[in-house]
Amino acid sequence: MSAFKHALAARDAHIRTLHIALVALFLLASGMGFGWYSAPRQLTVYLPPDLRAASQRPWWEVPPATVYAFAFTVFQQINRWPTSGETDYPHNLNVLRSYLTPGCYRQIEQTFRQRQQNGELRDRVRGVYEIPGRGFSDKQVQILDRDNWVVTLDLTVDEYFHSEPVKRATIRYPIKVSRYDIDKQKNPWGLALDCFASLPQKLEAATS
Structure with missing residues (x-):
C-alpha cells in the first residue's frame, strides 16, 4: 500500500513540475511574441558611400x-x-x-x-x-x-x-x-x- 501511495505522490509531483514548465514556456513565448510585435518593421542603416573597404559603425550613426x-x-x-x-x-x-x-x-x-x-x-x-x-x-x-x-x-x-x-x-x-x-x-x-x-x-x- 505504501508503495502505491509513493507512486501516486511521485506522479503528482511530476505533474506539478510539468505544469510549472508549461507556465514558464508560456511566459517565455509571450515575452518573445511581444518583443517581435513591438520591434521596428523597418530599420535605416546608413552606409558610407565607398564600400571598397570594410566599415564598422553603430547602425544609428549618419556618415x-x-x-x-x-x-x-x-x-x-x-x-x-x-x-x-x-x-x-x-x-x-x-x-x-x-x-x-x-x-x-x-x-x-x-x-x-x-x-x-x-x-x-x-x-x-x-x-x-x-x-x-x-x-x-x-x-x-x-x-x-x-x-x-x-x-x-x-x-x-x-x-x-x-x-x-x-x-x-x-x-x-x-x-x-x-x-x-x-x-x-x-x-x-x-x-x-x-x-x-x-x-x-x-x-x-x-x-x-
Missing part, C-alpha cells in the same frame, strides 16, 4: 557624406525655379515639406510671402549649384551631437528675369540638419533641414 548629400539635394531642389519663382517656390515647399522641420517650413514660407509681396518672384528663374572644387569634405560637416549637424554649402546662385540674367553670386550657406525619423514613407532619409545655423555669407567672385 557626414550622407548628411551633406541630403542638405545639398533638398536645398538645391527648394531653390530650383525653372518657370517662375511665384509658382515654383511654393510648389517646391509643398513637395519637400517632409524634409523640413516645422519651424523651418514656417520660416521659408514667410520668406516666400514677403518676396511675393515685394514682386521679387514673378517670372524669376533660379538655380543653385556647387562651386567647382567646393563639394563635400569632412570640414564641410560639423557634428553638433548624434542628431544634429551644420553643413556648409558653397554654392553659385543664378537668377534670370525672363531670359535676362539678374543675379550671379557665390554664397556660403551654413545649414542646420537634424535627425527627423518620423515617417519613412514620406521621408526615407530620416533627416530634415532646420534652416540656417547663421547668416549666409557672400564669397569673393574668384572662388576656387
Whole structure:
C-alpha cells in the first residue's frame, strides 16, 4: 500500500513540475511574441558611400557624406525655379515639406510671402549649384551631437528675369540638419533641414 501511495505522490509531483514548465514556456513565448510585435518593421542603416573597404559603425550613426548629400539635394531642389519663382517656390515647399522641420517650413514660407509681396518672384528663374572644387569634405560637416549637424554649402546662385540674367553670386550657406525619423514613407532619409545655423555669407567672385 505504501508503495502505491509513493507512486501516486511521485506522479503528482511530476505533474506539478510539468505544469510549472508549461507556465514558464508560456511566459517565455509571450515575452518573445511581444518583443517581435513591438520591434521596428523597418530599420535605416546608413552606409558610407565607398564600400571598397570594410566599415564598422553603430547602425544609428549618419556618415557626414550622407548628411551633406541630403542638405545639398533638398536645398538645391527648394531653390530650383525653372518657370517662375511665384509658382515654383511654393510648389517646391509643398513637395519637400517632409524634409523640413516645422519651424523651418514656417520660416521659408514667410520668406516666400514677403518676396511675393515685394514682386521679387514673378517670372524669376533660379538655380543653385556647387562651386567647382567646393563639394563635400569632412570640414564641410560639423557634428553638433548624434542628431544634429551644420553643413556648409558653397554654392553659385543664378537668377534670370525672363531670359535676362539678374543675379550671379557665390554664397556660403551654413545649414542646420537634424535627425527627423518620423515617417519613412514620406521621408526615407530620416533627416530634415532646420534652416540656417547663421547668416549666409557672400564669397569673393574668384572662388576656387
